[in-house]
Amino acid sequence: MAGEASRHDRPTTYQLLVVADADPDLLAKVANAVLVTNRLPRAATMLQHGEGVVEVAIELEYADAETAARIVRNLWRVTSIRDVSLFGCSASGFARIDIL
Numbered sequence: 001m002a003g004e005a006s007r008h009d010r011p012t013t014y015q016l017l018v019v020a021d022a023d024p025d026l027l028a029k030v031a032n033a034v035l036v037t038n039r040l041p042r043a044a045t046m047l048q049h050g051e052g053v054v055e056v057a058i059e060l061e062y063a064d065a066e067t068a069a070r071i072v073r074n075l076w077r078v079t080s081i082r083d084v085s086l087f088g089c090s091a092s093g094f095a096r097i098d099i100l
Helices: 002-009 026-035 065-075
Strands: 013-021 043-048 053-061 081-090 093-097
Touching: 013 026, 013 065, 026 043, 026 053, 026 065, 053 065, 065 081, 065 093
Parallel strands: none
Antiparallel strands: 013 053, 013 081, 043 053, 081 093
16 A cells, blocks of 8 residues: 555645746746746736845646656746746655756
C-alpha cells in the first residue's frame, strides 16, 4: 500500500505566483502562457504590489507536475516578469516546488 500513500502525496492543485512589472498586456501574456497547455485556471487574481509592480496568482486543478513546470517555463519567457513561484497542494500539505 506504500504506492497508494505516495499517490496521495502528489499535488492535485498547483498555484503559480507571478511578480511582474505593471504592463497593460501582462494579464493577456500570463493567460497565454497558461492556456497554451490547454489548461483553464480554476482561479486567477491580479493585485497591485507596490509602485509599478503587480502580483498574479493562478490556481490550476487536475494538472500534473510536468504541465505546471511547462507553464512556469513559459512564464519566464515574458520579459516583464520578475519572479515565478510554483506551489503544489496535496493530501499532506502545501509546498513550494523548485523548477530547474
